[in-house]
Amino acid sequence: MNIILFDxxxxxxxxxxxxxxxxxxxxxxxxxxxxxxxxxxIINGPTGISTVQQTSGTTVELLLGAHTxxxxxxxVDIVLALPxxxxxxxxxxxxxxxxxxxxxxxxxxxVEKSFFSASLLGEDKIRQRLLAGLEQAGDTxxxxxxxHKRFRPFAEDVLPKxxxxxxxxxxxxxxxxxxxxxxxxxxxxxxxxLIIGPEGGWIDFEVSLLHGHGVRPFHLGPRILRVDSVIPSxxxxxxxxxRL
Amino acid sequence: MNIILFDxxxxxxxxxxxxxxxxxxxxxxxxxxxxxxxxxxIINGPTGISTVQQTSGTTVELLLGAHTxxxxxxxVDIVLALPxxxxxxxxxxxxxxxxxxxxxxxxxxxVEKSFFSASLLGEDKIRQRLLAGLEQAGDTxxxxxxxHKRFRPFAEDVLPKxxxxxxxxxxxxxxxxxxxxxxxxxxxxxxxxLIIGPEGGWIDFEVSLLHGHGVRPFHLGPRILRVDSVIPSxxxxxxxxxRL
Numbered sequence: 488m489n490i491i492l493f494d495x496x497x498x499x500x501x502x503x504x505x506x507x508x509x510x511x512x513x514x515x516x517x518x519x520x521x522x523x524x525x526x527x528x529i530i531n532g533p534t535g536i537s538t539v540q541q542t543s544g545t546t547v548e549l550l551l552g553a554h555t556x557x558x559x560x561x562x563v564d565i566v567l568a569l570p571x572x573x574x575x576x577x578x579x580x581x582x583x584x585x586x587x588x589x590x591x592x593x594x595x596x597x598v599e600k601s602f603f604s605a606s607l608l609g610e611d612k613i614r615q616r617l618l619a620g621l622e623q624a625g626d627t628x629x630x631x632x633x634x635h636k637r638f639r640p641f642a643e644d645v646l647p648k649x650x651x652x653x654x655x656x657x658x659x660x661x662x663x664x665x666x667x668x669x670x671x672x673x674x675x676x677x678x679x680x681l682i683i684g685p686e687g688g689w690i691d692f693e694v695s696l697l698h699g700h701g702v703r704p705f706h707l708g709p710r711i712l713r714v715d716s717v718i719p720s721x722x723x724x725x726x727x728x729x730r731l
Numbered sequence: 732m733n734i735i736l737f738d739x740x741x742x743x744x745x746x747x748x749x750x751x752x753x754x755x756x757x758x759x760x761x762x763x764x765x766x767x768x769x770x771x772x773i774i775n776g777p778t779g780i781s782t783v784q785q786t787s788g789t790t791v792e793l794l795l796g797a798h799t800x801x802x803x804x805x806x807v808d809i810v811l812a813l814p815x816x817x818x819x820x821x822x823x824x825x826x827x828x829x830x831x832x833x834x835x836x837x838x839x840x841x842v843e844k845s846f847f848s849a850s851l852l853g854e855d856k857i858r859q860r861l862l863a864g865l866e867q868a869g870d871t872x873x874x875x876x877x878x879h880k881r882f883r884p885f886a887e888d889v890l891p892k893x894x895x896x897x898x899x900x901x902x903x904x905x906x907x908x909x910x911x912x913x914x915x916x917x918x919x920x921x922x923x924x925l926i927i928g929p930e931g932g933w934i935d936f937e938v939s940l941l942h943g944h945g946v947r948p949f950h951l952g953p954r955i956l957r958v959d960s961v962i963p964s965x966x967x968x969x970x971x972x973x974r975l
Contacts, residue, residue: 489955581960584954584956584957584960585954585956585960585964586954623955623956623957624954624955624956625953625954625955626954666971666974667971668971668974668975669974672975673975708970709869710828710829710830710868710869710870711733711867711868711869712828712829712867712868712963713828713867716825716828716829716963719956719960719963719964719967720829720963720964720966720967720970721967722964723963723964723965723967723968724967724968724970724971726952726964726968727910727911727912727968727971727972728971730910730912730913731912731916731917731975
């Protein structure tokens with residue numbers, strides 16, 4: 488945990504009383520004492536430095552310093568064919584760690600229907616995993632997650648309405664002509680929508696429907712990566728293309 | 732499992748008899764029947780297509796086709812401060828999935844001594860995790876893993892002897908001047924040695940010792956990533972820099 492996060496409505500005057508995993512981390516991992524400074528952040532708000540005021544066995548009271556460093560909205564959103572729960576759990580923390588604006592979890596022919604009944608898709612569970620990712624990254628901006636149980640309405644209605652938000656909408660798909668660097672020669676500017684398929688890949692119908700709505704495909708090379716390897720690899724590459 | 736791997740000495744004439752997790756995968760996941768083709772590979776050797784000859788409840792006999800596609804040795808090696816076992820487990824599969832030549836697991840001031848007694852560091856366990864990564868990637872080349880329990884002899888004796896193998900030796904370290912793209916402007920050529928620190932980072936002495944032996948530092952940006960996010964992100968970036 489590289490930042491202690493709390494909601495604005497947890498603030499009481501100039502203090503915050505923490506319990507649960509945040510207090511445990513401060514007491515048992517950081518072993519902080521009264522007077523010690525801690526990096527803190529208001530969820531979806533600015534970061535700052537606070538001071539440990541007092542600790543009990545299970546709670547920590549923080550005295551808030553100025554929180555003035557506003558977070559930077561990440562320039563990437565992801566559309567992801569809903570992965571199996573164990574993978575989704577990792578991916579939620581991962582996307583928050585790397586920083587994305589929105590995560591659209593969508594259906595696709597090769598997504599198992601049962602994945603949509605995963606308890607992990609509850610709003611609280613999603614939030615908890617995203618917060619774990621932000622606590623790792625040191626950021627405060629929660630990605631907005633939405634769930635789309637039907638592929639076609641997503642591709643035909645939702646996607647076209649938001650197409651103008653993006654500089655490019657791109658799709659990872661094996662066997663197509665260009666790699667990412669060829670599709671988006673540096674320096675990369677503007678907002679990107681990155682679309683990532685299910686284990687086993689998209690079916691042709693899906694690729695051609697997305698292509699028809701302005702999505703451009705690129706290949707990942709000859710190796711077959713799991714989604715929890717694809718996401719950090721591609722987010723790393725997009726970040727690099729902005730800096731070249 | 733995107734390829735079925737076996738050792739050369741498992742081949743008996745033109746067949747291989749599989750049991751254990753490979754047979755289970757073919758029977759229960761792929762649900763292959765006699766006559767079905769399968770992508771196969773000889774560990775550290777070429778890949779090809781084989782045919783399911785017969786299956787029992789727990790074994791599968793394959794008839795080998797020509798194995799002629801030689802694997803490409805990856806142009807990256809990694810030096811990694813030994814992570815905690817649960818992270819190491821992921822990292823071993825991950826580096827094999829992405830493809831690296833060698834993995835040097837080294838000590839550093841902020842590595843807990845107990846990590847070196849992890850049962851995962853047994854040769855068989857390491858090999859098992861690497862094979863899992865190769866089975867995902869569809870590759871056959873096992874990364875060579877070595878363990879170095881003392882930092883200084885590694886940095887002062889091992890590293891200088893292999894320095895000429897690399898175009899660049901680079902070190903991920905926060906707060907330094909350049910990012911990866913600035914350090915290695917594209918197109919990237921030649922072999923890279925990528926050095927990644929422990930949770931909590933290197934100490935100054937370590938950075939300056941490595942620097943003194945020709946290692947150049949770069950920063951990863953403001954977000955704090957775990958090692959299982961850093962590795963795919965950087966391997967993705969290095970791969971991209973070769974293709975620009």
